[in-house]
Every structure is written in C-alpha cells, then in structure tokens.
Amino acid sequence: MDSIRMRRGAFSAALVLAVTLSTAALAQKKYDTGATDTEIKIGNIMPYSGPASSYSVIGKTEAAYFNKINAEGGINGRKINFISYDDGYSPPKTVEQARKLVESDEVLFIFNSLGTPPNSAIHKYMNTKKVPQLFVATGATKWNDAKEFPWTMGWQPNYQSEAHIYAKYILQNMPNAKIAVLYQNDDYGKDYVKGLKDGLGAKAASMIVAEESYETTEPTIDSHILKLKASGADVFFDASIPKFAAQAIKKIAEIEWKPTHFLNNVSSSIGATIKPAGMEASQGIISSAYVKDPTDPQWKNTDDLKAWNAFLDKYYPEANRTDANVMYGYAVSQSLVQVLKQCGDDLTRANIMKQAANIKNATVGGLLPGVQINTSPTDFAPISQLQLMRFKGDTWELFGDVISGDVSG
Template sequence: MKSTRRGFVGGASALAMLSGSTGAFAQKKYSDGATDTEIKIGHCGPYSGPASSYGAIGKTIEAYWKSVNEAGGINGRKVKFITLDDGYSPPKTVEVVRQLVEQEKVLALFQTLGTPTNTAIHKYMNQKKVPMLFVATGASKWGKPKEFPWTMGFQPDYHTEAVIYGKHIVANVKDAKIAVLMQNDDYGRDYFDGFKEGLGKEAGRIVKTVTYEATDPTVDSQIIQLKDSGANVFFNISAPKASAQAIRKAADIGWKPVHYLNNVSVSVAAVMKPAGFDNAQGIITASYMKDATDKQWDGDEEMRAWRAWMGKYMPSANQADANHIYGYAVSFLMHQTLKKCGDDLTRENVMKQAASHQKLRVPLLLPGIFVNTSPTDFYPIQAVQLQRFKGESWELFGDIMHAEST
C-alpha cells in the first residue's frame, strides 16, 4: 500500500522539529500548570485492576515526554507529566483527578482512560474549565463541544465503528444469527446502539445479548450462553482481558461463529497471544493504526522510526503490544497541540489549538487517515479500515471507510 505521507520525518528528528521554537510569539500568557520553564500535564490510567493491560499506554506516554524533554522540550519548556493509577475504578478516578487539578494544578488532563472512569469526571472537568484532551475511549459523548467544550476524544468513536460492523454483516453474512457479548456500562451500550443502527432493518437478527461486569473474573458462562443460542455471528464488545477469555472459551467449546471484535482489544500481545493464535484466526475488526506485527510495514519509514524510538526509550517493552503504538501516536498529537500554543499557554488556547488541526499527519495512523478538528468537530479521527487476523498478525482488507460521527 502506498503511503500518503507528506514530508514526515521520523524519530528523534521529528521530535527535535516539534520541540524547536516556532518564532516570535505574542506576550506570554499562562494558566495554572504553565510557566516560562514548565508545562504540567496530568494523566491517570489503570496500572492495576481489570484493565491493567492498558497501563502500557501510560508508560509509553511517560517515555514520550521524556524523549521530548531530552530534545529540548516544547518551545523551550520541559513537560512535567504526572500519571496516577486509578485502577479503572470511577470513584478512584474522581479522587486522583481532583488531586491533579486542585493540588498539582495541571494545565490539562491528557489521555485519561476508560468510558466509565471519564464519565465520572466529565462534568467536573468542564465546570473547572480544565482541558480534558484526547481521552482514551471512543464513546461518542467526547465529541460534543456545545455541551462539553473542555473535552475532546481521539480515536474513532465506538458508535461509528459499530455501525460499520453492522453494515458489513448485512452485506457479507448470509442468514446471520447474531450473538452479542457486551460490557455492562456506557462503553458497551455505545457500541451496541451503533451496531443496531448499522444492522438497520436486520437488527432482529440479534438472537442473544449477554452482559458482563468489568470486575467479573471470567466471561466463560456468557460464552456458553451465546453458543447455545445457535448464533453463527459473534459481536464481541469487551475489554482486552475479557476478549482473550472469550476467544479462548469459544474455541474450547467448539463454537466457530464469524467473529467481530471491537477495536479496543486488537493488541496481539495483550489479547491474541493469550487467547491462542489458533483460536483467533479469521477474527475481524476495524483499525486506524498501523500494527507492528503486520509485515507490510516492515520497511515503512514511520514504523522504523517508532521501532528505533522504542529501542531507546522502552527497550524492554513488547513491540507487538498495539498500546505502545497508540500511546506514541496520541502523544505526538498532544505535542503538536502544545507546540501550536506558542507562549499563550492558557487553558482556553490549549482547547483552541486542539480544535484547529487540519489534515494533520500523525505518525503510525494508516495511510490516508488524518486528524481533523474544528470548533464544531471534536472527533479527531473519523476513518477506519477493516482487518482480519491471520497467522500471528492482522491483515488489512478493503478500503479506508470515512464516516461522519453520530
């Protein structure tokens, strides 16, 4: 596949380019968390608990800011990145975010992870008028600037992604009988609503839906129920730990449906390998990022630059874990946003710059996918491509699909 890159320079040179001064700025303006020498960014994520595999994202972000600081910082300022463990527990998220905002006085929150956890701080952050940028969840609620002008998502939203799966099933699976596993929270419901919309008048083909709690030790009983429904299609709306269990259990009991897996669980290292590669063959998902296990990117300039960066800053990390690519890419976007702020590091200007990216090429997004935002569009990425698991990696197929988010 031919890349549509335009002048991207990878690795350390890219960081150095972003870190340099952008010329003469207007009078310096600061909110809490910014000074002549420092930009203080807050983050929390699940370093423990049921979603702890996502802790790899926070560790990647931490390494990214270290590399930025070594390259000179952003317009001469070093980034102080404060990351705390919330265990994927909404009450804990509220506690640590209050600490970040009221005690640490961060300029902004960045990449806080999880739909239920971000929901718990959504109104608080907007009341405090503190940027809550590029949150690590695809819930459609993060793209509503009229109601929540201080919150912006990053990845394609779950609703739109699920619409695509529903349409693909209608077009490609004859006599579909669909079973759905769904995490019992806003994240699961967002996907499920989009899925039904994509199925349209075929929504009656859903023959069984079962839920699980994020804290459940296994989803084995749910998978047995789904198989017993007679379904030949499985839409798997689950986080990595449950996804790996579901894939393995389906194989153990001889259930072989056409399997659609939500994008949040595509990591080869965190999901497919624990599930067993033999058990994962043929699973379909949507993607918007390059995968380090896909050999088509072996000679790719961006992938080579990322591997070199990983070798220097995260030498012991598993490069097959897609969370590291995700963390690097979203950090680049935050880096670019802060760079554009110049010497106006007010919270208002941070949001203004976040909402003014046009056809921004973020390294490691799939060719043809760009970041676009505006004051009325808080969905940075609105395109995906389908991929199928084969061997020990994902293989892309079909065209890039652009969808206006709902």
C-alpha cells in the same frame, strides 16, 4: 559635545525600544496554572492495576515519549512534567485522582486518561473547572459534544462509528446472519451495541438473537459465552476489554463454537489479547484499525516503524513491540505535542482547546495510510476512519478500503 548627545540619544532610543520589545514579548506570553517559561505540567490517569491493566502500557509509552521530547529541548523551550496516576479502572478512584491533579498538583490539563466509565465520572467536574480533558483514551461517542462539554475531546474513532462499519459488512456479506452480542455493562459496551443496532437498522431486531452483558468485577465470562452459543448464532459481536476478549476467544475454541467473530478494535492488540488467547484460537477474527499493527510485515521498512523502533530502543526498551497499545500511545502523544507547538507562548487552557479544535488533515507517525486527524470548533472527533482487518497466521491482514463511519455526538 554634539556627538556625545547624539550617542546618548541613540542609547536612550535603543533602551526605549528594548524595553518596548521586552514588554511586548512578556505581554505575548499567556499562562494558566500549570504552565511557566520552563514547564508544562500535564496530568494523566491510567489503569496501572485492575481489570484493564493491559492498557497501562499506553501511559508508560506516553511518559517515554515526553522524556524524548524533553531530551530534545522540550516544546518551545519548555519541559513537559507528566504526572500519571493509577485509578484501577475504578470511577470513584478516577474522581479522587482527577481532583488531586487539578487542585493539588495544579496541572494545566488532563491528557488521554483511559476508559469510558472513568472519564464519564470526571466529565462534568472537568468542564465545571474549565480544565481541558484532552484526547481521552476512549471512543465513546459522547466526547464529541463541543456545545455542552467544550473542555472534553476524544481522539480515536468512536465506538458507534466502528460498530456501523461492522454492521455494514455483515449486511453486505452475511444478510441472514444470526448475531450474538457480548458487551461490557457500562457506557463503553452500550455505545458499541447502539452503533451495531443503528447500523443494522430495521434488521437489528431479527438479526440479533442474543445479548449478554458482563461486569468488570466478574472473574470469568465463560457462562455468558455458553449462553450465547446456545442461541444458535453464527456471528459473534464482541465489545469487551482485552482481559475478557481473551477469555471469550479461548472459551469459543474450547466449546468448538465457530461463529464469525467481530472483535472491537480496542481489544485487537496481539500482545494484550491475541497471544494470551492463543494464536490458533484467534484465526479468522475480524476487527478494525486506524494505527499500524507493529507485527504486520508490510510496515517493517517504513519510516514510521523505523522511527518507532528507534524511539523504543532509546526511551522504552522493555516495551512489548507486539502490543498495538504501544503504537497508540506513540501516535496520540505526537498529536498532543503538535497542539502544544501550535499554542506557542499562549499556554492558557482556552487556547489549548482552541488549537485542539483547529486541526486540518494532520497525520502523525503510526497512523494507517489515508487516516487523517481533523477537528473544528463544532467537531471534537479527531479520527473517524478505520480499515477492516482479519487475523491470519500470526498477524492482522488489512482488507478493503479505509472507511469513515462518522457519527456525531
């Protein structure tokens, strides 16, 4: 009889313990809209059409990468449901798609939506709604403003930092340069121009001899290039998206203008810009990088490139492997997966931003050696390092050291 009571007592204690542990486990799981025991719903907005459609491969790469993660069991047992919409690089359409993702699809957050004007259009909305606008695919400096916009974070080096690095190079190597500037007439282009002028300092007024802006609705920028050549400039600073960057390279060659050409890194893809413009016309262009150029032979046998090619073979075989935007999508997707892993079972929007703001000296596949990801609660600029490169033959050649051109928001 006593042994029966003892067994009952032990069973009751075990039951209480099991219930307690189960309750504790349930209590530890925290979800906001878009997260469950089995799913993490993520929104994305890309220009699958329109003037910036060459960037659409980023969204396609991300979708493929999340398919890979899901095939391997997901993140802490949860599958990613990646919902990506087209906005045509049109800010009013971006607003419409963001509202659909947040209010209708009920995503947990929006990840890596592309473009400065599109993200600017939803900046206040996302922060008012307190929905993360995480790792936006634009280098505008304003994404690093943790105090005023705590729900928005960039990922890539900001445009002003990049322009500072070009300005430093010009001052050191071409102190008497006459600079002609082409830029997109929006926050994206203006951010680059500000960075260049700040980097040149007191010499900006005398060194910059001409400035031309273009609208994304223009079919061609040929007339702007002709005006810039007429200025007598011997340096061309080009802050344009791939479609117009390719046009600029072609036109410069056609009119036999031979300035030292600085091209912003968001348009440095060989597949998206250089090949359409022509390899011969692109010789000598200077740009910068923080991800590995898949056409650079020095990376061919690295673990990074082997893993990247194996991923593409299985999940995105039709990808253009000369397009650095595919490498970008691969690297930023890994960064997000790391943040979600850090979140554990606390998949609240607040914890997603908390984990994104606590990354220390991290690296992911595809970044250049020496480039690290660092954030803090007051620093929402994950990557601030770049290395200069020059186009030679059929690929980019890196030169100089990895440089930080850090600029806070």
